Amino acid sequence: MAAIATKYVWLDVDPGHDDATAILLAVHTPNIHLLGISTTHGNAPADCTALNAARCLLAFAAPNHIRVHPGASKPLLRPAKHDPEIHGPDGLGGVEGLPAADSPEVLARFAQDDSGATVRALDGMARAVKEAAAAGRRVTIVSTGPMTNIALFVAVYPDLLEGVEEFVFMGGGVGMGNRSAVAEYNIMCDPHAVQIVLDAPVKKTMIPINVTHTAIVTRQIHAQLLSPGTSLDNGTESLPEPATNLRHTLSTLISFFADTYKSTFGFNDGPPLHDALTIAYVSQPELFQTSRKRVDVELGGTHTVGETVVDIWNYQSCDDTWGAGGKNCQVAQSLDVAGFFDLFLGCVSRCDSVSPLNSRP
Secondary structure, three states: OOOOOOEEEEEEEOOOHHHHHHHHHHHHOOOEEEEEEEEOOOOOOHHHHHHHHHHHHHHOOOOOOOOEEEOOOOOOOOOOOOOHHHHOOOOOOOOOOOOOOOOHHHHOOEOEOOOOOEOOHHHHHHHHHHHHHHOOOOEEEEEOOOOHHHHHHHHHOHHHHHHEEEEEEEOOOOOOOOOOOOOOHHHHHOHHHHHHHHOOOOOEEEEOHHHHOOOEOOHHHHHHHHOOOOOOOOOOOOOOOOOOHHHHHHHHHHHHHHHHHHHHHOOOOOOEOOOHHHHHHHHOHHHEEEEEEOEEEOOOOOOOOOOEEEOOOOOOOOEOOOOOOEOOEEEEEEEOHHHHHHHHHHHHHHHHOOOHHHHOO
16 A cells, blocks of 8 residues: 655644644644744734634643744734634634643744744745745645735745645535525635735635535534544434543533524534644545635625635636636535545544543543
């Protein structure tokens, strides 16, 4: 069997419950080499999302070189928008057992330069791409929140785009939205940023809500998360006790997310793990069916701002490039759900064996 090629990844997040699972996968998927994390406004204010990312890195036993680089606190043009209805005021509502946001170990996870100043998102991203290029590698930049940081990188460092293998982002929908009639939340928060990235001459893959809504953490999967090997015989059987502290923490994350998705969207079977699918795609693209299309973002519609306009019937005349004149984006169409959750639960097991949460009483 051929060895699976290592993918060098920069992850841009706005944690967020499902962003936390993306961080876990990025740290513990065997063929992913995580270079660093940048954070942005989105599910919660930027100061909260940065601390949440650092808390997750510590809880998930990420290697010490992986640091958090705080980024944009607001969109390029629009007012900042957050989503406490889904994620709580701080972005990780209801999650128990994570390290305290003000602990020295959490604060040590922020990137600093030689003078002790915080290294911001653009600088960290640029350095990672430059260092990878010097070693003959290219970086996959993954976005699970509003794409402000990514758009700024594209605009400020066009000379570094040759060092980017692909932009992979969770966002958008084909003919559907979730925070307006037609717009998905990540895109709606900063639609202008997304258009800048879509116009960049780099391969892009979009994981839309049409697909992420199939990655549901059912009670059966929740039971396996809590206690590996557990199988629920019927819908009324209680979930098992968590086998470890880490599994308890992840269970509280899933439970809070399940409750908000049930009350807001009517998801009765469990919450979707939107953002984790980006890392699954980078690691195992064979889990997905994709189709290359022209994708643009509606920027001025009275009722449709933030809609991802996917040219599914190929009406536009496009060239073969990935940039402004081409079929600029691969769009995921379906997911091997069982295969994804095998990957997810495997990452949880690897994390469970090293998480510092399990050394606490």
